[in-house]
Amino acid sequence: SQTIHQWPATLVQPVGSPLSLECTVEGTSNPNLYWYRQAAGRGLQLLFYSIGIGQISSEVPQNLSASRPQDRQFILSSKKLLLSDSGFYLCAWTLPGSTDTQYFGPGTRLTVL
Amino acid sequence: GQQLNQSPQSMFIQEGEDVSMNCTSSSIFNTWLWYKQEPGEGPVLLIALYKAGELTSNGRLTAQFGITRKDSFLNISASIPSDVGIYFCAGNYGGSQGNLIFGKGTKLSVKP
Numbered sequence: 001s002q003t004i005h006q007w008p009a010t011l012v013q014p015v016g017s018p019l020s021l022e023c024t025v026e027g028t029s030n031p032n033l034y035w036y037r038q039a040a041g042r043g044l045q046l047l048f049y050s051i052g053i054g055q056i057s058s059e060v061p062q063n064l065s066a067s068r069p070q071d072r073q074f075i076l077s078s079k080k081l082l083l084s085d086s087g088f089y090l091c092a093w094t095l096p097g098s099t100d101t102q103y104f105g106p107g108t109r110l111t112v113l
Numbered sequence: 114g115q116q117l118n119q120s121p122q123s124m125f126i127q128e129g130e131d132v133s134m135n136c137t138s139s140s141i142f143n144t145w146l147w148y149k150q151e152p153g154e155g156p157v158l159l160i161a162l163y164k165a166g167e168l169t170s171n172g173r174l175t176a177q178f179g180i181t182r183k184d185s186f187l188n189i190s191a192s193i194p195s196d197v198g199i200y201f202c203a204g205n206y207g208g209s210q211g212n213l214i215f216g217k218g219t220k221l222s223v224k225p
Contacts, residue, residue, distance in 0.1 A: 042151050044215045100144045104155035
């Protein structure tokens with residue numbers, strides 16, 4: 001069976017510091033991968049998605065970036081965090097070639113102070 | 114852009130009551146999904162619907178893919194305290210690779 005991991009689970013960072021959040025999927029090959037941000041426990045905002053290694057599509061212009069260095073690894077990064085970057089970050093995956101049923105990771109709670 | 118209207122925004126019910134929530138769209142969707150999210154956790158898939166008119170159950174949960182392909186509902190029968198959480202609908206309209214659109218959620222509170 002497939003599992004998805006995210007770390008860290010929680011993170012408190014000062015404004016202007018860098019960010020790196022990691023997502024990995026086990027039990028499948030070449031999944032589609034997604035990064036979402038959720039503010040105040042509601043409303044999922046799609047940030048990035050990837051259909052393969054090195055392929056990243058951005059949905060919302062911002063100071064965040066994503067990378068996919070390995071087939072089942074998805075990284076969310078920032079060079080300098082803003083207060084507005086605080087939120088709950090969720091990674092999700094779907095089967096290769098599918099955009100339908102997305103399965104979510106446990107999330108990372110980011111607080112920027 | 115594509116939007117889903119999910120209602121109600123919140124519900125406060127007594128344990129044992131039935132619950133109904135729905136989502137509507139101005140566009141035709143190919144897939145409807147229903148998720149539940151508990152505080153501090155990622156959304157968990159409850160039911161996936163792939164055909165217009167499809168009615169699918171998962172325990173006390175029942176969801177239907179509207180015949181017009183522009184709406185879906187989720188019913189919860191005989192609610193229990195552990196049903197508390199935020200329920201999200203999501204739809205796929207067949208556009209780009211990242212084309213799952215989410216509703217804003219229905220927050221369910223159950224009073225024992």
